[in-house]
Structures are given as C-alpha cells and as structure tokens.
Amino acid sequence: MQVPNSLDGLLTQYGSVVVDFGITVVTFLVTFLLLYRIGKSVLVRATKKALNAREFSSAVVSLGSSVAAVLAVVGAVAIAATVAGFPAILSAFATLAGALALGLSFAAGDIIENFVAGIFILKDKPxxxxxxxxxxxxxxxxxxxxxxxxxxxxxxxxxxxxxxxxxxxxxxxNPVANETRRVTFDFGIEYGASIADAREVILDEASKIDGVLADPEPAAPVTGLGDSAVVLNGRVWIDPAETGAGGVKHKLVENVKRRFDAEGIGMPYPYTELTGEIDVNSRDITDAPPADD
The missing domain is CATH 2.30.30.60 (SH3 type barrels.)
Known part of the structure; x- marks a missing residue:
C-alpha cells in the first residue's frame, strides 16, 4: 500500500470518509436537538397537566416532569441514532441502560421502594x-x-x-381524618350502687366539657359485669380538628371521679375473697424430733 505523502493525497484517499462521517454527525445532532426540544416540551407539558388534573402534590408533579425530561433525552438519542445510521450507538445504549437498571435494582432496592411508597402516600393521602x-x-x-x-x-x-x-x-x-371522633373510658361502680345515678353523673359531667358535641350526644351504657364492678362505658364525641381527645378524656375521668366521691358512688378496686375453714392442731413439743447438734 502506497503511503500518501501530501495533503492532496490524504484528501483524495480519505476525503469521502470524512465527509460521510461529518454528514452523519450533523444529521444526528440536528435530529437529536429537534426531537429533544419538541419531545421535552410535549412530554413535560402533558405530564404536568395530567398530574395536576388528578390533584397530585407539587413534589409528585416536579418528579414527573423530571422523569418526562429524561425520557425525552433517551427517545431523542435513540431516534436520532437510527436516522443517522449509528447502530453501534443503539446497541451500546441498550446495553448500558440494562446494566444500570440491574445495578440500581440491587443497590438501591430499599430506596426505590420507599420512593415509590412516598409517591403513593402523596397521592392517596392516608x-x-x-x-x-x-x-x-x-x-x-x-x-x-x-x-x-x-x-x-x-x-x-x-x-x-x-x-x-x-x-x-x-x-x-388516623384518628383525626374524619369530622367527628368518639372518646371513651370505662367507669367501674360497686354492684350495690345505682346504675342510673352513675350514668346521670357521667352524662352531666360530659356535657360540661368544652369541645364535647351535643350531636351525637354523650352516652354511658353498661358494657360489662366484672369480678368486683359494674362497668359503664362513658362515650363522648368531639371534632378532632378543634378539640384534642386526650384533654377531653382527662377532664372526663377527673370530673366523674370527683362527683362519684361527692355522691357516695363507690369505684371498687379488684379484690379476691377467700372462704373456708382452717384446722390448726397443737402438738406437744416433746413429740418434736431432736434438733441436730
């Protein structure tokens, strides 16, 4: 093979190759830029419109827009490479994308899981x-x-x-998701106490607490017969957006206990009563075995 020794010789031998390569590169770049600008504009706009129409949060809309922009880049590269005649680029691109996807799936499994879960939490709003x-x-x-x-x-x-x-x-x-919430507490009274009097005290004290709703009205049904007490379940309803359940329960328990004490309504604690006989026989100490030295 004769080695060219002048610029004219180089141009004669490799000029067509350089021209063809230049045309291919220009075709790729022009096609990529056109497709990317058009694709990004269409995809991002359509994504934002679709997500906003379904009332997604701004975080999800921003994320979706970013993903759409990345897809526009990937699509523009693939189509431009096909138009320009770069099959090697497509093959390498597909191999790289597969390797990245596989690596991410192993290395960032938990992160991806939490990421996807976050999207659903923002969407479903539990x-x-x-x-x-x-x-x-x-x-x-x-x-x-x-x-x-x-x-x-x-x-x-x-x-x-x-x-x-x-x-x-x-x-x-989620105790505060609905417009109303029920707050309950079990009050135990002695078996000899009047259920009607105890219920009247519970309902009266419940109605005096700020934030307790009149509809549904407070209630105090008998819900159990314990070993040492009759159980009345005090029930009140509140608006969780306006009133805290903990504060209402604390006031209800304290006020009812004070009224029970004032009106002589006993609140017994659990106890066990043993019945039967014990036979104690005396024994002469002389009958006891001798102690060891």
Missing amino acids: FTVGDYIEWDGNDGIVREINLRVTKLDSFDNEQLTVPNGDLASAVVT
Whole structure:
C-alpha cells in the first residue's frame, strides 16, 4: 500500500470518509436537538397537566416532569441514532441502560421502594401534615412528608423519621381524618350502687366539657359485669380538628371521679375473697424430733 505523502493525497484517499462521517454527525445532532426540544416540551407539558388534573402534590408533579425530561433525552438519542445510521450507538445504549437498571435494582432496592411508597402516600393521602397517626405500636404527629421518608413528632417532642415503605405497608390509624371522633373510658361502680345515678353523673359531667358535641350526644351504657364492678362505658364525641381527645378524656375521668366521691358512688378496686375453714392442731413439743447438734 502506497503511503500518501501530501495533503492532496490524504484528501483524495480519505476525503469521502470524512465527509460521510461529518454528514452523519450533523444529521444526528440536528435530529437529536429537534426531537429533544419538541419531545421535552410535549412530554413535560402533558405530564404536568395530567398530574395536576388528578390533584397530585407539587413534589409528585416536579418528579414527573423530571422523569418526562429524561425520557425525552433517551427517545431523542435513540431516534436520532437510527436516522443517522449509528447502530453501534443503539446497541451500546441498550446495553448500558440494562446494566444500570440491574445495578440500581440491587443497590438501591430499599430506596426505590420507599420512593415509590412516598409517591403513593402523596397521592392517596392516608394522612396529611398535622395529623396524629398510629401504626405498628407507634404514634406521632406528622410534620413533613418527603418522597423517601416521613417525619413525625412524638408527644415527648422527639422527632421520628420513618421510611415511607413502612407506612405504606402498615395499617395506619388516623384518628383525626374524619369530622367527628368518639372518646371513651370505662367507669367501674360497686354492684350495690345505682346504675342510673352513675350514668346521670357521667352524662352531666360530659356535657360540661368544652369541645364535647351535643350531636351525637354523650352516652354511658353498661358494657360489662366484672369480678368486683359494674362497668359503664362513658362515650363522648368531639371534632378532632378543634378539640384534642386526650384533654377531653382527662377532664372526663377527673370530673366523674370527683362527683362519684361527692355522691357516695363507690369505684371498687379488684379484690379476691377467700372462704373456708382452717384446722390448726397443737402438738406437744416433746413429740418434736431432736434438733441436730
């Protein structure tokens, strides 16, 4: 093979290759830029419109818009490579995407799970910021809902950071989700006490507490016959958005106990009564076995 020794020779031998490659690169770049701008504009706008129409939170809308922009880049690269005739780029791109997906699935499984759970929490709204919730023996007031974790405050003012996957897979009790909430407490009275008098005291004291609703009205049915007491279940209803359940229960218990004491209605504590006979036989000490030296 003769080695070219001049610029004209190089251009003659490789000029067509350079021109073809330049045309291919230009075709790829032009196609990519056009498709990316059009695709990003259409996909992002359509994503925002669809998510806003379903009343998703701003965090989910922002996330969806970012994902749509990434999809626009991927689609533009794939189509532009096909138009320009870069099959090697498509093959390498597919291999790289598969490897990244596999690596992420192993390395970030928990993160992805919590991330997806956060999206569903923001969408389904089983609770919102400010709600008091209970789950798996834990409780707290929701202060912040992020895509990966939810932050809550305990009643001791301790911050709880809970992965969204735990909340999404648990049975979450939201006592403040509805317009009304029932607050109850069991009062035990002596068997000889008047049920009617005890019920009247409970209902009277319940009606005096601020925040207790008149409809549904307070009630105090007999719900049990214990070993040492007749049990009346004091029941009142509150608006959880306006009144705290704990404060109402504390006032109800204290006020009823004070009235029971004043009116002589006994509240017995559990006790056990033993009946029978004990036979004690005396024995002469001389009959006792000798003590060891």
